[in-house]
Amino acid sequence: MRKREEPHTRCSECPIREMALFEPVDQEQLDWTQRARSAQLVIPARRHLYREGEVSNEAYTLFDGWVILYRSLPNGKAQIMRFALPGDFLALHPDHDGPRTHSAQAVTQSTVCVFPRGELVEMLHTHPKITMRLNWIHTRDMTTCQEHLLGIGRKSAEERIAFLLMELFQRMRLRGKADGNRIAFPITQEHIADAVGLTVVHTNRIMRQLRDAQLIDCSRQSLTILNEKGLAELGNFRLDMVEMRHLI
Amino acid sequence: MRKREEPHTRCSECPIREMALFEPVDQEQLDWTQRARSAQLVIPARRHLYREGEVSNEAYTLFDGWVILYRSLPNGKAQIMRFALPGDFLALHPDHDGPRTHSAQAVTQSTVCVFPRGELVEMLHTHPKITMRLNWIHTRDMTTCQEHLLGIGRKSAEERIAFLLMELFQRMRLRGKADGNRIAFPITQEHIADAVGLTVVHTNRIMRQLRDAQLIDCSRQSLTILNEKGLAELGNFRLDMVEMRHLI
DNA sequence: CGGGTATTTGACGACTGTCAACGCCAGTGG
DNA sequence: CCACTGGCGTTGACAGTCGTCAAATACCCG
Numbered sequence: 001m002r003k004r005e006e007p008h009t010r011c012s013e014c015p016i017r018e019m020a021l022f023e024p025v026d027q028e029q030l031d032w033t034q035r036a037r038s039a040q041l042v043i044p045a046r047r048h049l050y051r052e053g054e055v056s057n058e059a060y061t062l063f064d065g066w067v068i069l070y071r072s073l074p075n076g077k078a079q080i081m082r083f084a085l086p087g088d089f090l091a092l093h094p095d096h097d098g099p100r101t102h103s104a105q106a107v108t109q110s111t112v113c114v115f116p117r118g119e120l121v122e123m124l125h126t127h128p129k130i131t132m133r134l135n136w137i138h139t140r141d142m143t144t145c146q147e148h149l150l151g152i153g154r155k156s157a158e159e160r161i162a163f164l165l166m167e168l169f170q171r172m173r174l175r176g177k178a179d180g181n182r183i184a185f186p187i188t189q190e191h192i193a194d195a196v197g198l199t200v201v202h203t204n205r206i207m208r209q210l211r212d213a214q215l216i217d218c219s220r221q222s223l224t225i226l227n228e229k230g231l232a233e234l235g236n237f238r239l240d241m242v243e244m245r246h247l248i
Numbered sequence: 249m250r251k252r253e254e255p256h257t258r259c260s261e262c263p264i265r266e267m268a269l270f271e272p273v274d275q276e277q278l279d280w281t282q283r284a285r286s287a288q289l290v291i292p293a294r295r296h297l298y299r300e301g302e303v304s305n306e307a308y309t310l311f312d313g314w315v316i317l318y319r320s321l322p323n324g325k326a327q328i329m330r331f332a333l334p335g336d337f338l339a340l341h342p343d344h345d346g347p348r349t350h351s352a353q354a355v356t357q358s359t360v361c362v363f364p365r366g367e368l369v370e371m372l373h374t375h376p377k378i379t380m381r382l383n384w385i386h387t388r389d390m391t392t393c394q395e396h397l398l399g400i401g402r403k404s405a406e407e408r409i410a411f412l413l414m415e416l417f418q419r420m421r422l423r424g425k426a427d428g429n430r431i432a433f434p435i436t437q438e439h440i441a442d443a444v445g446l447t448v449v450h451t452n453r454i455m456r457q458l459r460d461a462q463l464i465d466c467s468r469q470s471l472t473i474l475n476e477k478g479l480a481e482l483g484n485f486r487l488d489m490v491e492m493r494h495l496i
Numbered sequence: 497c498g499g500g501t502a503t504t505t506g507a508c509g510a511c512t513g514t515c516a517a518c519g520c521c522a523g524t525g526g
Numbered sequence: 527c528c529a530c531t532g533g534c535g536t537t538g539a540c541a542g543t544c545g546t547c548a549a550a551t552a553c554c555c556g
Contacts, residue, residue, distance in 0.1 A: 071398045073484060079401040081394050093387040098492060101391045124383070125376045132372065138386040139341040143349045145393045146329050150319045153327040153400045153445030157512070188534065197401030202512055204536060219535095236321060244346060405544070436502065450544055452504060468553095 039114045049090065049104040049112065057097060057117035060090040065110025066186050070194065071102045080195040081145065083107075083187070085171055089137060092120075108186045152197045155236065160196040161206050162235030165216060169225050170242045185223035287362045297338065297352040297360065305345060305365035308338040313358025314434050318442065319350045328443040329393065331355075331435070333419055337385060340368075356434045400445045403484065405454050408444040410483030413464060417473050418490045433471035 040063070043049055050056055052071060062084050069090065072078040081102055084090055090104055090112070097117065124131050151160050172183040193203040210216045215231045217224040225231060232239045288311070291297055298304055300319060310332050317338065320326040329350055332338055338352055338360070345365065372379050399408050420431040441451040458464045463479045465472040473479060480487045 071394060073398065073402055077402040079398040081397060093383070102394060121380075124379055128373050131379055132369075134383070135341070135372070135386070138383070138390070142386070142390055142393065145390065145397065146319060146350060149329060149393065149397050149400065150321065150327040152397065154321055154325040190534080199513055200534090201514080201536085205512095208536080438502080447545055448502090449504085449546080452502095453544095456504080 041112050041114055043106040043110045043112065045106055045109050047106050049106060049110075050100050051103045052101065053099045055097070055099050056091075059092050059115045059117055059120055060112040061115070062086055062088045062090060063111040063113060066107040067104055067110055067112075068107055068187075068191060068194075069102050069104050078194050079197065080191060081148075082141075083168060083191075083195070085168075085175065086177070087175055092134065092137065093117075107191065157196070157198050157202060157206050158209065159235050160198070161192060161203065162210065162215070162231050163237050164192065164196055164235075165210075165218075165223065165225070166228075166232055166235055166237040169223065170237075174242070181226070181228065182222055182224040184221060185218065186221055289360050289362055291354040291358045291360065293354055293356050293358075295354050297354060297358075298348050299351045300349065301347045303345070303347050304339075307340050307363045307365055307368055308360040309363070310334055310336045310338060311359040311361060314355040315352055315358055315360075316355055316435075316439060316442075317350050317352050326442050327445065328439060329396075330389075331416060331439075331443070333416075333423065334425070335423055340382065340385065341365075355439065405444070405446050405450060406457065407483050408446070409440060409451065409454050410458065410463070410479050411485050412440060412444055412483075413458075413466075413471065413473070414476075414480050414483050414485040417471065418485075422490070429474070429476065430470055430472040432469060433466065434469055 041049075041060075043065070049060065049067065050058075064086050067084040067088075067090065068080050069082045069084060070078050070080040084104070091100065124134070151163055155163065168185075169178065169181075169183055172178050177183060189203050189207060190200050192207075193200045196203070198206075207216075207218060210231070211218065213230075215225075215227045215234065217226055228239070231237070289297075289308075291313070297308065297315060298306075312334050315332040315336075315338065316328050317330045317332060318326050318328045332352070339348065372382070399411055403411065416433075417426065417429075417431055420426050425431060437451050437455060438448050440455075441448045444451070446454075455464075455466060458479070459466065461478075463473075463475045463482065465474055476487070479485070
């Protein structure tokens, strides 16, 4: 899994964009956030942002692109923990200075904003609202991880994939990055397989089933949900809880 | 899964024991912690502490007993997210006032300390060290959950069960609750199956293999690790990382 | 001792993995 | 322009892990 890579580009003086992720927060916090930012990084596709075992004190906000967070076993098998989408935080562990417990690799070219960990700690002491926000994010991430666990442990291949596709679609939609029922879809079937705990071959067969059942259309780097209700039911995806779950 | 239950007993004036969980913290924080505690609860075996979907503002510290945290699917299948052991926190989400995302059920009779959520929030604002501690706990829980995910997604039945048994043994040992290479082991094979994402029948077969291979001896509510190194290797359990991972 | 729960086993089937090959497509270089 | 190449998607045949069904045995507690 995962092949060639190229070096990043660091550009400390990139224009600063809006931090949708810290919403809702007040202006004071937004200002703080922008001051704490030290640099933006542009990462080419396939490049690792960091790897399991490395020691680093940087946390990130993903501005643009898709990044996978994964862990791997000595035998080479890998499990994707999460697909990070624009607006997501990476390595947000203000008090953890041990080695990274997972790897982060860009799927597409990606732009991240770098936060020195020390400033995050500083923030916890001086900005209680951001502290609450961080806790909220941790709580949501934990819930999402547990939902993922439930899926891999107790759902069939079909259900897991249907759920994942719905999840990615809804998350993109909440970010305003859906074009009707279609989203850009830069990941490969191997990524999907690594996320749901199946092999590429079997993943391919299930994808075909979903296509044959007129639930999705997945080709040319884009995913179209042809039957949202059907796909949601198949994957046990609670459409009524989208807002609260993936609220940015 | 999960059968008969009995009501809890609330005893607000139980003697207060030491809060090992908040270590290392200074005395001021320990005092605060003890003041914030509102009551202790004794929960009979099989009783639920709370259920998925319920709304509540209580968080807990488990003093004694084993509690399972799980989620279930409409079809009745359940996935255990975590075995809570003495000293663990439950429902530690200071900023989350929505419905619970998982259920908590006592395996053995258990004693918990109850914290009103409002006091937790208060604490975040006034005790930065405890805030850091909470973040540390979240980080550790997240890492553990991801490790669990990796196991269920990418390990064989044998590896998953070996890993789980090692994990439970080491966690008990760190709590000083191991008698040499033996621990009290109140869970059933159904619990193990629900934790590793297998059926009871298949779990039983794997347990037999482990026994036949002289790796463990599991009977009469106790688990003995006969070959620690062998079991760890089989489950890809990093013996050298026990301390940092499950540090209380 | 009796009833309910937990553990075990066997037989069988299905879901998922493995191995291997082929097609498709885009980028590359002659 | 076209062959060439590597990455990805797709299929078929087959094996094996794991699930299902069913039943017997063992265990615990009143």
